[in-house]
Amino acid sequence: MKLEEIAKLSGVSRSTVSRVINRDARVSPLTRERVQEIIQRLNYQPNAVARSLAGGRTHVLGLVIPMGVSRLFSDPYFPLLIQGVSSACNAHDHSVMLWVADPDYERRTVRQVLNNKFIDGVVLASSLLDDPLLEALTDADMPFILIGRHPSKLQVSYVDVDNQNSAREIVAHLLRLGYRRIATITGPHNMIAGIDRLEGYRAALRQWGLPADPDLIVEGDFTEDGGYAAMQRLISRQPEAVFAASDAMAVGALRMIRDAGLRVPQDIAAVSFDDMPFAARTEPPLTTIRQPIARAGAVAAETLIDMMEHPDPSPRRVILPTELVIRASCGSANR
Amino acid sequence: MKLEEIAKLSGVSRSTVSRVINRDARVSPLTRERVQEIIQRLNYQPNAVARSLAGGRTHVLGLVIPMGVSRLFSDPYFPLLIQGVSSACNAHDHSVMLWVADPDYERRTVRQVLNNKFIDGVVLASSLLDDPLLEALTDADMPFILIGRHPSKLQVSYVDVDNQNSAREIVAHLLRLGYRRIATITGPHNMIAGIDRLEGYRAALRQWGLPADPDLIVEGDFTEDGGYAAMQRLISRQPEAVFAASDAMAVGALRMIRDAGLRVPQDIAAVSFDDMPFAARTEPPLTTIRQPIARAGAVAAETLIDMMEHPDPSPRRVILPTELVIRASCGSANR
DNA sequence: CCGGAATTTGGGAGCGCTCTCATATAATCG
DNA sequence: CGATTATATGAGAGCGCTCCCAAATTCCGG
Numbered sequence: 001m002k003l004e005e006i007a008k009l010s011g012v013s014r015s016t017v018s019r020v021i022n023r024d025a026r027v028s029p030l031t032r033e034r035v036q037e038i039i040q041r042l043n044y045q046p047n048a049v050a051r052s053l054a055g056g057r058t059h060v061l062g063l064v065i066p067m068g069v070s071r072l073f074s075d076p077y078f079p080l081l082i083q084g085v086s087s088a089c090n091a092h093d094h095s096v097m098l099w100v101a102d103p104d105y106e107r108r109t110v111r112q113v114l115n116n117k118f119i120d121g122v123v124l125a126s127s128l129l130d131d132p133l134l135e136a137l138t139d140a141d142m143p144f145i146l147i148g149r150h151p152s153k154l155q156v157s158y159v160d161v162d163n164q165n166s167a168r169e170i171v172a173h174l175l176r177l178g179y180r181r182i183a184t185i186t187g188p189h190n191m192i193a194g195i196d197r198l199e200g201y202r203a204a205l206r207q208w209g210l211p212a213d214p215d216l217i218v219e220g221d222f223t224e225d226g227g228y229a230a231m232q233r234l235i236s237r238q239p240e241a242v243f244a245a246s247d248a249m250a251v252g253a254l255r256m257i258r259d260a261g262l263r264v265p266q267d268i269a270a271v272s273f274d275d276m277p278f279a280a281r282t283e284p285p286l287t288t289i290r291q292p293i294a295r296a297g298a299v300a301a302e303t304l305i306d307m308m309e310h311p312d313p314s315p316r317r318v319i320l321p322t323e324l325v326i327r328a329s330c331g332s333a334n335r
Numbered sequence: 336m337k338l339e340e341i342a343k344l345s346g347v348s349r350s351t352v353s354r355v356i357n358r359d360a361r362v363s364p365l366t367r368e369r370v371q372e373i374i375q376r377l378n379y380q381p382n383a384v385a386r387s388l389a390g391g392r393t394h395v396l397g398l399v400i401p402m403g404v405s406r407l408f409s410d411p412y413f414p415l416l417i418q419g420v421s422s423a424c425n426a427h428d429h430s431v432m433l434w435v436a437d438p439d440y441e442r443r444t445v446r447q448v449l450n451n452k453f454i455d456g457v458v459l460a461s462s463l464l465d466d467p468l469l470e471a472l473t474d475a476d477m478p479f480i481l482i483g484r485h486p487s488k489l490q491v492s493y494v495d496v497d498n499q500n501s502a503r504e505i506v507a508h509l510l511r512l513g514y515r516r517i518a519t520i521t522g523p524h525n526m527i528a529g530i531d532r533l534e535g536y537r538a539a540l541r542q543w544g545l546p547a548d549p550d551l552i553v554e555g556d557f558t559e560d561g562g563y564a565a566m567q568r569l570i571s572r573q574p575e576a577v578f579a580a581s582d583a584m585a586v587g588a589l590r591m592i593r594d595a596g597l598r599v600p601q602d603i604a605a606v607s608f609d610d611m612p613f614a615a616r617t618e619p620p621l622t623t624i625r626q627p628i629a630r631a632g633a634v635a636a637e638t639l640i641d642m643m644e645h646p647d648p649s650p651r652r653v654i655l656p657t658e659l660v661i662r663a664s665c666g667s668a669n670r
Numbered sequence: 671c672c673g674g675a676a677t678t679t680g681g682g683a684g685c686g687c688t689c690t691c692a693t694a695t696a697a698t699c700g
Numbered sequence: 701c702g703a704t705t706a707t708a709t710g711a712g713a714g715c716g717c718t719c720c721c722a723a724a725t726t727c728c729g730g
Contacts, residue, residue: 027708048453053382
């Protein structure tokens with residue numbers, strides 16, 4: 001069924017029906033109602049592809065998730081993000097096209113995806129610092145927004161939390177509790193969230209006038225196994241406390257500490273970042289920074305849609321609030 | 336840049352360029368090469384929307400994930416599935432449109448999504464038994480395939496594992512080890528995987544000539560919390576072993592058993608289903624049924640694409656193999 | 671060396687909409 | 701109440717491709 005048939009049936013022209021569908025004001029209430037009635041009755045749905053071609057907009061957003069990010073299967077970060085993006089899109093009559101970018105996505109995918117005009121804009125999730133997609137996006141003149149800020153000079157839009165200050169806050173919490181020899185398991189150094197959280201850790205120590213001992217800083221990869229491995233290297237250096245840059249890594253660290261015959265928080269206190277659902281159920285429950293992941297996805301989608309509807313050269317930047325959630329793993333009860 | 340320009344530049348007609356792009360055999364090698372060279376040089380990408388409109392096919396698959404399914408955040412089931420679907424689509428030059436179906440998706444979404452012609456087919460993940468989407472899909476005459484079989488009379492295509500036999504196998508493993516009083520934490524009764532795994536449990540007991548004690552059967556919801564709660568109800572009934580219908584629920588059960596001051600497997604043995612990445616790292620590691628989730632997603636996408644390319648009224652049904660993975664939680668070492 | 675088949679190519683008509691612009695009708699006002 | 705402006709509607713030209721069919725070219729064997 002096509003627009004034309006609706007037009008014929010309601011005794012008006014294609015144009016008028018189109019106006020009714022697109023809520024154009026220039027239709028008399030009478031005809032509008034009549035046409036709408038017919039549309040309802042026949043359960044007519046305009047052909048999205050034709051609309052896209054004629055209108056020059058698909059109302060489809062691309063959500064790109066770099067698969068190299070092992071985090072994909074370690075915690076529900078991406079599910080939450082996807083849910084946020086998806087629900088915001090639904091609410092704004094947009095659709096989501098998903099790209100789980102293969103390691104070699106730079107080659108075929110990138111340009112192909114961007115240039116084929118199937119999507120109006122892109123939400124790029126936790127990209128690496130040197131992601132070639134970023135440049136491609138800019139070149140292709142495709143509106144996009146990042147989840148997680150990007151430190152480059154590029155005028156990019158993003159949604160993020162204040163990783164640095166949040167990390168500083170939770171490490172400061174440890175310091176306030178009296179811990180001094182505090183280790184950290186960082187995120188990957190090619191991801192801005194990892195870098196920022198490490199910098200927050202450093203800032204907290206600085207604030208307390210403490211040096212940052214390189215021996216107490218080990219790089220992780222946001223996965224549980226990575227946390228376990230990192231903790232193995234840290235344990236011999238006898239930290240009093242450890243800050244893991246993600247809950248998943250904290251879980252691995254917790255396991256390692258237990259395997260080493262030590263207790264949390266009595267022997268080593270632990271805190272982390274994310275406040276994933278499982279953080280409240282670990283043994284002991286994790287003191288962590290809560291960040292609104294689904295919300296970030298939703299805000300990103302909304303902002304992107306707004307950017308496309310109201311073009312404006314200046315980048316949009318949104319920082320979402322976090323919250324320090326105190327549970328048992330930091331040992332605040334004991335001190 | 337459009338097809339026409341390429342045509343002009345290479346001194347041929349639109350049609351010929353189109354043929355080159357679509358790998359149509361009816362082009363002389365000479366012109367083909369010449370045209371291809373120009374395309375390469377200008378990095379021309381045909382407009383996907385226009386192709387879709389003219390060709391009647393979008394090369395886009397819809398992946399529908401019912402959000403009511405709390406499993407969404409409990410384990411990496413969906414990430415794995417998404418990854419499988421996505422990579423298969425990429426490999427076959429298709430795109431994935433994601434629908435995280437809101438609870439009330441029946442209303443607006445369904446018809447709108449199906450009828451607007453933006454997608455060629457649908458992969459429906461772990462739908463509920465009475466999912467209205469199923470009927471809508473059939474009515475709309477939209478090719479689709481389920482992840483997880485459907486017991487209705489409908490001639491639906493699906494990809495699944497043999498949940499029933501796999502469950503029977505792992506419960507039989509417990510029986511072989513000498514456990515007799517075996518409890519089970521089931522999946523939701525409105526999901527076929529939950530039902531099938533329960534039936535497998537029953538079949539195993541039957542095979543050993545044992546009655547199925549209703550007191551030892553508690554419904555869970557595939558989440559860790561659900562597993563914990565279910566185990567709380569089971570613990571007083573003093574089972575010798577428990578079969579959880581998912582690893583996530585087993586984790587909850589493990590935690591509950593520990594909280595009750597009991598040990599796994601000495602006091603209560605535990606086995607489960609899925610073999611998620613974390614199943615090898617629980618305390619103790621889980622004996623479980625490994626199922627190829629990403630593979631299922633990939634096979635579903637491939638089958639669907641094949642269905643669309645070679646229409647055929649008879650439904651396609653694929654059963655993927657599972658594997659019993661024996662670890663410490665079943666206590667096989669102690670027996 | 672010619673007619674018919676096979677192979678290449680081009681032209682045109684859509685695919686189902688949106689959008690601009692011209693036209694027709696209704697409302698407004700001095 | 702006629703001229704002016706606002707409001708409604710329709711017609712037509714695309715959007716950038718695919719696909720059908722006819723025309724042009726090449727290839728054969730008899």
